[in-house]
Amino acid sequence: MESAAGTVADSGNTRHKVIAVAAGEAHTLALSGDGYVYAWGRGMFGRLGTGSESDELFPVRVKFQDSDLKFVAVAAGAYHSLALADDGSVWSWGYNSCILFTVQFVISAVIAGGMMSLAIDNLGALWMWGNCPQENSNGDGSLTFVSSFTPIPVWDFHGHTVVKVACGNEHVVALVSAGEKHKGDDLVCYTWGSNGHGQLGLGDTENRVRPEMVGTFNHDFQWTVYEVACGAFHTALLTRKKRPSDTVESLCWTFGLGDRGQLGHGTTQTVLVPEPVKELPHPVYLVSVDCGLFHTSVVSSAGDVWSWGMEKGLGLCPDASFTGTDSGDAISPLQISGDGVHGPKFNDPVQVSCGAAHTVLVARDGYKLWSWGRGRSGVLGNGKTVDCFAPSIVLWPPLNEDFKQEELNQPDKTVDKKGSNEDSEMEKKISLAMEEMKLLQSKLSTMERYASILHCSIFGKPFEEQDIPNSLQNSGTYDIAREWESMLESADHRKLVRLEMFYRNMLAGVKDKMMKKRIQEIIKEYLPPSTQGK
Known part of the structure; x- marks a missing residue:
């Protein structure tokens, strides 16, 4: 190490x-x-x-x-x-x-x-x-x-x-x-x-x-x-x-x-x-x-x-x-x-x-x-x-180093006061751009972690670049019906069993939540207002 x-x-x-x-x-x-x-x-x-x-x-x-x-x-x-x-x-x-x-x-x-x-x-x-x-x-x-x-x-x-x-x-x-x-x-x-x-x-x-x-x-x-x-x-x-x-x-x-x-x-x-x-x-x-x-x-x-x-x-x-x-x-x-x-x-x-x-x-x-x-x-x-x-x-x-070097290599660069102000403004713009890039990268990283968690829970392995659907890679659009059919066709028996178990559990959870909410609605409907919330 x-x-x-x-x-x-x-x-x-x-x-x-x-x-x-x-x-x-x-x-x-x-x-x-x-x-x-x-x-x-x-x-x-x-x-x-x-x-x-x-x-x-x-x-x-x-x-x-x-x-x-x-x-x-x-x-x-x-x-x-x-x-x-x-x-x-x-x-x-x-x-x-x-x-x-x-x-x-x-x-x-x-x-x-x-x-x-x-x-x-x-x-x-x-x-x-x-x-x-x-x-x-x-x-x-x-x-x-x-x-x-x-x-x-x-x-x-x-x-x-x-x-x-x-x-x-x-x-x-x-x-x-x-x-x-x-x-x-x-x-x-x-x-x-x-x-x-x-x-x-x-x-x-x-x-x-x-x-x-x-x-x-x-x-x-x-x-x-x-x-x-x-x-x-x-x-x-x-x-x-x-x-x-x-x-x-x-x-x-x-x-x-x-x-x-x-x-x-x-x-x-x-x-x-x-x-x-x-x-x-x-x-x-x-x-x-x-x-x-x-x-x-x-x-x-x-x-x-x-x-x-x-x-x-x-x-x-x-x-x-x-x-x-x-x-x-x-x-x-x-x-x-x-x-x-x-x-x-x-x-x-x-x-x-x-x-x-x-x-x-x-x-x-x-x-x-x-x-x-x-x-x-x-x-x-x-x-x-x-x-x-x-x-x-x-x-x-590093990107910021590249940007600074490009500015230094500009042929029309002067050392007068106006040039110094322009340099200062450019530095500020570069700094703001770098901060925005870091923020966007942080958001992207969070989304990637979220996608990876979902992908791992469904397919049993971390999300990788090759897992991105072809339609999304090639055109930027996502045909969910076609990709779903293609995924099912290419999946082996083990993957299909895992998918079935995942969606069965998810469906059971939804039905259970629906039942609980319906019970709560019935209770609210028939209980007197004074007893609700106790």
């Missing part, structure tokens, strides 16, 4: 290009090529950085005290957000957060977990703050978690280089160089923290106060780890064959809690040591992996996306799930197809990021974003608050 992002690329990137995303419990962050941070989704605890706790259904730019800052990395925890500026300062907002720190070293990466934050500096040292694993003060060597409001160094890796790190609810996984400097395929995997479900991959369920090497990926192993991600109580790793190798291929390994199929092994069993996800196709090269609370997603270099875990790999919680024959967790990888408009694949993928119950994908070399899963609070960034069971386009770039 934690996310981290790398640095801003060269000047060839445009302002509309997303170079990284980070998904939290119910909010999403995006980092644009020109160094700005955008946020959308749930606003509780101020995790969006907009100055309020209101939800945002579309991406909005995060405003910082220093407007000249450019940012190079973002990360999202459960209820807080992190951003790394190009001057080395780390900024945070949300639950129990503030501007954090500036050190004498350059910070190269920031990472956020449930209630924990981490950073790697340019010398390869690891820092952490928040809910940090520590040895219990009673001296028995047991694990406890202590709140640290300032970053503290992890001294265990002194003399080595920490290259990548991830954290779940209460466990940490780090990829560290075998020697002093990182060289090629020399990364070693260390884990520590809570281990009640085997999420440390050490073969047992004992907690670890200090980092311990995962023995599966030792020096003699033919695969080397290059990516790592943590869910609430499970871990996923990507490995590639050590050089020299004739093939470019990789494997995804998972371990820890498997009760919702989040390990992708074809079972719901907990696994204490890393095991490969065997049902992914071979050969394939995976460029990104991430974990939600109870689901896992990967994307290949060819643009294929697979997910597994809770509710068909979407991560949906039980209170927002499929029904009928489509319900159930995906205990093996399921391929996520494209939206049809842009094709079945997500070409030129950049990154996949999982929130608690939603997934965001950056593809088309950073110019397109898709999202799916739980949609409440606008976390999917598509202007809706309903769940999406298939990829939907995130509104990117």
Whole structure:
């Protein structure tokens, strides 16, 4: 569920290009090529950085005290957000957060977990703050978690280089160089923290106060780890064959809690040591992996996306799930197809990021974003608050940013007083238009939720775009008699039985209400006026 992002690329990137995303419990962050941070989704605890706790259904730019800052990395925890500026300062907002720190070293990466934050500096040292694993003060060597409001160094890796790190609810996984400097395929995997479900991959369920090497990926192993991600109580790793190798291929390994199929092994069993996800196709090269609370997603270099875990790999919680024959967790990888408009694949993928119950994908070399899963609070960034069971386009770039840029690009723009007044009036018009659009989108979202509830109660599955009748799609008019006949003709026996039961119950309810009203009328008719209403 934690996310981290790398640095801003060269000047060839445009302002509309997303170079990284980070998904939290119910909010999403995006980092644009020109160094700005955008946020959308749930606003509780101020995790969006907009100055309020209101939800945002579309991406909005995060405003910082220093407007000249450019940012190079973002990360999202459960209820807080992190951003790394190009001057080395780390900024945070949300639950129990503030501007954090500036050190004498350059910070190269920031990472956020449930209630924990981490950073790697340019010398390869690891820092952490928040809910940090520590040895219990009673001296028995047991694990406890202590709140640290300032970053503290992890001294265990002194003399080595920490290259990548991830954290779940209460466990940490780090990829560290075998020697002093990182060289090629020399990364070693260390884990520590809570281990009640085997999420440390050490073969047992004992907690670890200090980092311990995962023995599966030792020096003699033919695969080397290059990516790592943590869910609430499970871990996923990507490995590639050590050089020299004739093939470019990789494997995804998972371990820890498997009760919702989040390990992708074809079972719901907990696994204490890393095991490969065997049902992914071979050969394939995976460029990104991430974990939600109870689901896992990967994307290949060819643009294929697979997910597994809770509710068909979407991560949906039980209170927002499929029904009928489509319900159930995906205990093996399921391929996520494209939206049809842009094709079945997500070409030129950049990154996949999982929130608690939603997934965001950056593809088309950073110019397109898709999202799916739980949609409440606008976390999917598509202007809706309903769940999406298939990829939907995130509104990117934000409309207001586009409007402003178009105005700036007008060739006849002048800087005189009249021009300034015109600019001010245009800004007001844009602002009013955006507010009206948000209001209309809110009304549309409410209507969609209402339609989805009705559709689900009748047909036993959430309303989707393909459920819109053809006559309405093609002409804008709705022939209810013809569509009703067509629906009955295409329905199978199970659907017809469900319809019969629904309308029988509805008719019974109407008759019951009619009877009650008729009884009330008779009573009113025959009772003396003085006794009515008593």
